[in-house]
Amino acid sequence: MSRTDPDAGYMYRDQKPEGFFWLAHRTVDAKHNFIVDVHVTPGNVSDSTVYVARLEHILGRFAFPLEAVALDAGYFTTEIAKALVERGVFGVIARRRFGGKKGMYRRTSFNYVSEEDVYVCPAKQRLTYRTTDRHGYRHYASDPAICQNCPLLEKCTSNR
Template sequence: MFVKGEKERCFAYSVSVACTKNAFVLDLEVAPGNVHDTQVFPDLFKRVKKRHPGIEAVVLDAGYISPAVCREIIKAGALPVMPYKRPMTKKGYFKKRDYVYDEYYDCYLCPNNQVLKYSTTNREGYREYKSDPKICRECPVRSKCTQSNNYTKVVTRHVWEHYLEIAEDIRHTYWGKELYKKRGETIERVFADAKEKHGMRYTHLRGLRKVKHYLTLLFACMNLKKLATWKKKQGTLPPAVPAFSSFLSKIHKIFTFNKTPLPSLAA
């Protein structure tokens, strides 16, 4: 079951695609609609990195923003280039960026300049920092911070959060901004052509294996079309029309020599 934002629910498959800066598709990974993109990325990235070890940067959309994905890319010797993602905070409350992390003392400072100390690390890999309920009880801005019954504010920080911070620093660089703009010319164009020209919006097939075979052929055909266009511009291919006319003339001579009428188009 695929659910995204306010869109209606439907049974669907999702596909993650990797392409070059010239929009040639390198690899793809198909998953059920209820599997998040960040879970699909590691296997796809490892295959692409194995065949193309010289990758310097990986440009992704907001769906792939996570500490695990950033760590995977940086550990492989590449740089993650990601966009800005709005915080998922309720309206009227402080955002997470309003809580300042102190790396030296390993704690957070709230907007009221109170300390949130480290408490524990949960099973999802997030370190929990909790406030003092005695201070929060009398805090004048508590209504914008937390509505907890025990008057305790909890801020979480992933154990790999510093990898995400590296990606955030890259996002603000001129190089990162210019590189991210190329998404509209590359992978976005690949998906647009696949959906509008090759019917990728819907499928009559069922099962990951069948859908992956279909999409592999689809993107292979798109690569071949692009390659043929490139070669034609470079003048490495003969003109298509004269070659086809020559082929038809040879066929016509064969049928004439054998005194066999040419088959009609209807046949």
């Protein structure tokens, strides 16, 4: 917690400065470049968590129909996609790219087998479905007993 600004949030994101910050979540009208909404939160609040409430606010605030929105990859969640569909708003959301760390396996190194709903890792272990998180991402888990002795472990994960 910041001693000088205890309400600020500690931000830790790729390619952003690290430290205590505030965030201004802005929505801009694409036709005229008017800022139609600004919502300030502590810097550790993720953009996607406030979006649906901002969408609701904008829809209630202005008389014009909202046809479409363009969002960056940080907003690519099932909750937002569902909210847009339910409100009849066409959403264009950038695709998330999971680049991974240099020298490490990427997600594409794991092959999905739809018939069995498993991922096959580079060492041919089958990773089984574990859970779906609140953002809609499905998690598949390996067997730690196998991974512990895997010669590819260092390229696979930093997790022991």
